[in-house]
Amino acid sequence: MSEGIDKQILDSYLTALFDTDKAGALRIVQEALDGGLTPEQVVFEVIIPGMERMIGGMISDNLVTLSQHFLASQIAEEVTDRLIPLFATVPEVRGHVVIGTSHGDFHGLGKKIVIGCLKARMFQVTDLGINVAPEKFVEQALAVGAEVIAISSMMVHTATGERGPKRVRQMLREQGLEDRLRIIVGGAPYRFHENLYIEVGADAWGDTAAQAPEIVTRLVREVRP
Amino acid sequence: MMTGMERFGALMGGRTPDRVPIVCNLLDQGARELGLSIREYYARGEHVAEGQLRMREKYGYDTLAGMFYSALEAEVLGCRNIIYADDGPPNVGHLVINGPRDIKSLHVPDELNEHPRFRELTSCIGILKKEAQGRFPVLGVVTASFSLPAMLMGVGPWMELFINGDSALRDSLLETCSLFCSRQIAALREAGADLIVYVDPLASATFIQLRKFRELALPWIIRDLEAHGPAGVIFFNGGGRINPILADIREHVGIGAYYLNPYDDITEARTLLGPHSLIAGTINDIRLLDWSPDEIEHEVEKIMLAGKRAGGFIFGTLLMPCGIPEENIRALVAAAIRHGNHAEAEAYR
Numbered sequence: 126m127s128e129g130i131d132k133q134i135l136d137s138y139l140t141a142l143f144d145t146d147k148a149g150a151l152r153i154v155q156e157a158l159d160g161g162l163t164p165e166q167v168v169f170e171v172i173i174p175g176m177e178r179m180i181g182g183m184i185s186d187n188l189v190t191l192s193q194h195f196l197a198s199q200i201a202e203e204v205t206d207r208l209i210p211l212f213a214t215v216p217e218v219r220g221h222v223v224i225g226t227s228h229g230d231f232h233g234l235g236k237k238i239v240i241g242c243l244k245a246r247m248f249q250v251t252d253l254g255i256n257v258a259p260e261k262f263v264e265q266a267l268a269v270g271a272e273v274i275a276i277s278s279m280m281v282h283t284a285t286g287e288r289g290p291k292r293v294r295q296m297l298r299e300q301g302l303e304d305r306l307r308i309i310v311g312g313a314p315y316r317f318h319e320n321l322y323i324e325v326g327a328d329a330w331g332d333t334a335a336q337a338p339e340i341v342t343r344l345v346r347e348v349r350p
Numbered sequence: 351m352m353t354g355m356e357r358f359g360a361l362m363g364g365r366t367p368d369r370v371p372i373v374c375n376l377l378d379q380g381a382r383e384l385g386l387s388i389r390e391y392y393a394r395g396e397h398v399a400e401g402q403l404r405m406r407e408k409y410g411y412d413t414l415a416g417m418f419y420s421a422l423e424a425e426v427l428g429c430r431n432i433i434y435a436d437d438g439p440p441n442v443g444h445l446v447i448n449g450p451r452d453i454k455s456l457h458v459p460d461e462l463n464e465h466p467r468f469r470e471l472t473s474c475i476g477i478l479k480k481e482a483q484g485r486f487p488v489l490g491v492v493t494a495s496f497s498l499p500a501m502l503m504g505v506g507p508w509m510e511l512f513i514n515g516d517s518a519l520r521d522s523l524l525e526t527c528s529l530f531c532s533r534q535i536a537a538l539r540e541a542g543a544d545l546i547v548y549v550d551p552l553a554s555a556t557f558i559q560l561r562k563f564r565e566l567a568l569p570w571i572i573r574d575l576e577a578h579g580p581a582g583v584i585f586f587n588g589g590g591r592i593n594p595i596l597a598d599i600r601e602h603v604g605i606g607a608y609y610l611n612p613y614d615d616i617t618e619a620r621t622l623l624g625p626h627s628l629i630a631g632t633i634n635d636i637r638l639l640d641w642s643p644d645e646i647e648h649e650v651e652k653i654m655l656a657g658k659r660a661g662g663f664i665f666g667t668l669l670m671p672c673g674i675p676e677e678n679i680r681a682l683v684a685a686a687i688r689h690g691n692h693a694e695a696e697a698y699r
Contacts, residue, residue: 145562147514191557192509199510229435231442234505256433281636281671282438313589317612317636324640 131170134162138175145196154204164208173245176201180242180335194334195234198241205245218249219338220345223266224275225253226312228288232279235312238334239275246338259292266306272345275337276327278312285314285325294326307344311337354412354486358545361628361662362606370657370690372683373489373609373630373666374411377419378439380404382672389434392418395474402474403481409683414482416475416543417491418467424501426465427456427530437672447503450516453523456502458530462537472541479542489584490543492534494550495527495574496567497588502527508552512566524570531574539578547586547609548574554590554611563595571603580604584630587611589668596622609666616653620660630664631657633682638667638674643681650685658690665690 134157141150157167179189179197209216222243224236233255243250251269253261262274274293278284285291290310297303310327311334322330328344331337352360357367380401381391391397402414419439421432424446431443447453462468478488493501499508511520535546551557553567575583584607585592585599593614599605600623607628610619616631623629631653638646650665657663665686670679 143559145513145559190555190559190562192513192562193559195506195509196513229433229438229441231433232505234509237506280438280441281639281673282435285639285671285673286435286437314636317634318639321636 131162131166135171135174138171139178142175142179142193142197142200145192147196147200150196150200151204154200163213164211165213168205168208168245172201172204176242176245177335180238180333191234191238194238198238198245198334200241201245202241216247219247220273220341220349221249221251221269221271222273222275222341223251223253223262223269223271224277225257225262226255227276227278227283227286227290228256228258228292229286230278230280230283230289230312231255232277232312235279235334236275236277239277239311239331239337242334242337243341248338248341259288259290259296262293263296263300263302263306267302271306272348273307273309273341275309275311275341278310278314281314284310284312284321290325290327305348307348309337309340309344353484355482355484355544357412358487358664361664364626364662368691369687370654371413371664372411372686372690373413373664374405374409374679374683375415375667375669376405376409376679377415377417377669378437378672379670383408387434388436388438388440392434392440393470395470395472396477398470399474399477399481402478406486409679410687411683412486413545414478414486414488415491416471416478416488416538416541417547418471418474420493420549421501422467422471423493423498423530423534425467426459426462427502429502439669442501445503447499447507447523450519452503453519453526456523456526458526458533462533468537472537475538475541475543479544487544488542489545489547490535490538490541491547491549491586492531492538494548494553494567494571495524495531496570497550497552498527498530499523500552505552509557513562528570528573532577535575535578544582545607546578546583548583548605549586549588551588551590553595554587554592555594556590556611560594560598564598568595568598568602571599575603575605580606583607584609584628587614587632593619593622600624600627607664609664612668616656616660616663620662625661628662628664629657629660630666631660632666632668635667635670635674638678638682639671641678643677646678646681647685650682651689654686654689 138153176197276290308327309329311331315330352368357371360367381388383404421442424442428446433441433443585605586609591611609630612632612634
């Protein structure tokens with residue numbers, strides 16, 4: 126398939142994402158597959174660039190809304206999950222992340238968007254859900270062999286509280302796990318206070334979901350032997 | 351010196367008050383004031399009223415918040431589990447809507463005061479109204495029909511429904527939520543609320559594009575306020591940016607006061623709204639957790655400068671986190687009083 130046609134597919138896909146037209150976006154993906162693009166091409170040349178241009182590329186202009194983020198990430202996750210088993214070779218997993226919202230926090234939207242971004246970038250993600258106890262973050266990270274614990278908080282008290290990321294940090298320290306596991310945080314409070322992540326004991330934070338794959342890649346490198 | 355009510359009255363009448371009115375949204379902090387847990391505090395309307403009265407007296411701002419926590423609206427509509435924290439607002443722990451059947455069976459009580467939690471809320475407003483003796487406006491707070499479903503079914507599922515879901519089901523849910531919204535406004539007004547803060551985060555430019563706002567959210571803002579009318583209503587951002595939607599709301603709904611997000615530009619808001627609407631400019635109150643008094647002073651001065659240039663200005667906070675030290679709240683209000691007063695701000699400089 127020629128580059129021109131690929132660009133046309135990507136442009137149509139982006140238009141559907143901007144219009145939050147899920148059915149339209151999925152139809153374009155299917156037509157691309159029917160037209161001869163391989164699953165790898167669809168994921169790496171349509172889905173991922175679409176998601177990254179959508180979520181990352183225009184954020185500085187404040188033109189992209191949460192509903193568009195949500196949709197782009199949701200489609201990326203759905204399509205990637207469906208197409209990876211059809212790849213000619215098994216893709217290399219770039220790292221394993223356990224993710225959840227902090228204890229007492231029932232807001233799962235941000236986490237959902239981040240999961241889509243990470244999965245599309247070939248990270249393995251274990252979703253622990255909402256209102257996750259700090260003990261569970263650590264136990265599950267060890268159980269699945271994750272390198273990164275991702276904690277989402279929508280409220281200040283769940284970001285800074287004693288049962289949030291601070292406690293996870295304390296547990297890693299007490300159990301001698303700090304050289305094996307990294308903590309990344311995200312959510313509204315961190316966007317209003319750029320140094321809050323340090324205060325809660327995290328190694329990094331992501332302003333947008335689109336930044337997550339790059340930051341997590343760095344964190345994984347730091348702990349992988 | 352004017353009272354808070356006189357300051358708001360002057361602004362709404364197109365006159366300049368002695369200083370910029372200050373809205374300081376301290377909610378859960380009232381529990382600490384009374385030495386109660388947050389659960390104990392919100393159990394009784396009289397506790398909340400006492401907490402609000404004490405905090406207003408202590409810090410000296412201009413309004414009284416007749417509000418408990420947002421999740422109370424979900425309780426009235428059937429939420430069976432509210433999660434209480436030690437240091438933050440109570441949260442929805444049970445989603446009322448888990449499928450289309452729940453939307454169809456969602457019921458708005460004819461008489462909201464029959465619900466014990468709502469009765470505590472209106473009793474709180476009644477006490478505030480009585481104790482205020484006309485000196486400070488009592489604020490009643492309602493969630494817009496377009497945002498309420500996020501509390502009933504979760505933000506993600508609600509987004510899926512309104513973006514790409516069954517439009518008949520979506521409209522059915524919005525009709526129920528709109529009925530609830532307008533009944534709440536009537537009940538809060540009747541209880542004594544002087545102003546209604548109308549909260550619509552999902553309609554903000556942070557959540558949806560302008561085109562979607564016009565298509566999906568704006569008609570429901572019109573509908574929510576149809577019975578009550580826009581008088582005495584303040585459109586509150588709820589944490590999202592609202593400058594891009596201001597002109598539409600002004601034109602189609604006629605609301606006269608807009609409570610901006612800290613990231614909305616005050617000067618731009620004035621241009622978009624024209625000369626007559628009131629604008630509340632907000633400080634990024636999460637930074638009050640660790641800003642020094644000097645940093646607070648500087649930030650307040652900046653906001654006041656832009657606000658006074660814009661005119662028709664109110665100074666406000668979002669929902670102030672519990673962890674903000676008392677000295678920072680005092681520094682905030684003191685700076686707002688100083689820089690909100692034209693003559694004294696000049697003298698201070």
